[in-house]
Amino acid sequence: NAGVTQTPKFRILKIGQSMTLQCTQDMNHNYMYWYRQDPGMGLKLIYYSVGAGITDKGEVPNGYNVSRSTTEDFPLRLELAAPSQTSVYFCASSYSGQGAIGYTFGSGTRLTVV
Amino acid sequence: KNEVEQSPQNLTAQEGEFITINCSYSVGISALHWLQQHPGGGIVSLFMLSSGKKKHGRLIATINIQEKHSSLHITASHPRDSAVYICAVSPSSTGNQFYFGTGTSLTVIP
Numbered sequence: 001n002a003g004v005t006q007t008p009k010f011r012i013l014k015i016g017q018s019m020t021l022q023c024t025q026d027m028n029h030n031y032m033y034w035y036r037q038d039p040g041m042g043l044k045l046i047y048y049s050v051g052a053g054i055t056d057k058g059e060v061p062n063g064y065n066v067s068r069s070t071t072e073d074f075p076l077r078l079e080l081a082a083p084s085q086t087s088v089y090f091c092a093s094s095y096s097g098q099g100a101i102g103y104t105f106g107s108g109t110r111l112t113v114v
Numbered sequence: 115k116n117e118v119e120q121s122p123q124n125l126t127a128q129e130g131e132f133i134t135i136n137c138s139y140s141v142g143i144s145a146l147h148w149l150q151q152h153p154g155g156g157i158v159s160l161f162m163l164s165s166g167k168k169k170h171g172r173l174i175a176t177i178n179i180q181e182k183h184s185s186l187h188i189t190a191s192h193p194r195d196s197a198v199y200i201c202a203v204s205p206s207s208t209g210n211q212f213y214f215g216t217g218t219s220l221t222v223i224p
Contacts, residue, residue, distance in 0.1 A: 040216060041216060042116075042118065042200070042202075042213070042214030042215055042216045042217070043200070043202070043212070043214040044214075045212060088155060090157060092157075103147065103159045103162070104159070105149075105156070105157040105158070105159070107155065107156045108155040108156065108157075110155070
């Protein structure tokens with residue numbers, strides 16, 4: 001049982017480049033989330049999805065896009081990378097809302113924009 | 115403004131000590147989570163609480179809804195408990211928005 005799988009684990013981008021952070025879960029969770037974690041700050045919600053075909057903005061969505069074509073996959077797209085997007089990104093999933101049990105995190109993607 | 119405050123920010127303990135980490139929040143909640151983040155970054159959910167107390171091994175989590183306060187206790191601490199412990203609340207007004215504390219960095223010395 002793999003849980004939540006994120007790729008890549010590390011990436012360095014140049015300003016203006018684009019990339020997609022991949023997230024896949026095999027637990028048949030309907031809710032999925034993307035967070036960013038900056039030094040000295042709490043995790044911030046970027047986007048979330050309550051099921052295939054449905055996505056919504058979180059607290060810090062600017063500069064990012066997501067899609068949810070299947071229950072399993074929830075990729076996060078950075079179109080024009082900026083130094084402010086240097087962060088550690090976590091994908092997570094759960095059976096229902098964030099008050100639910102079974103909340104599972106991926107291992108994170110450390111992104112540096114130079 | 116930070117909806118979730120944790121204390122202390124940093125904590126160093128000797129192996130075997132009893133440890134308490136505190137979390138205070140300012141919003142009505144449907145649930146509170148305690149998370150553990152090890153060096154290397156992976157995050158694991160330890161507890162989800164909506165009332166009372168839960169115990170798992172040497173870890174105990176309590177919550178007082180009226181006082182908007184939760185504590186995480188570690189009994190007989192061990193160096194492998196060294197990690198960042200994060201408190202997160204799910205506000206009752208928004209089902210899909212967690213508020214996270216900035217974490218408590220715990221180091222347990224042998």
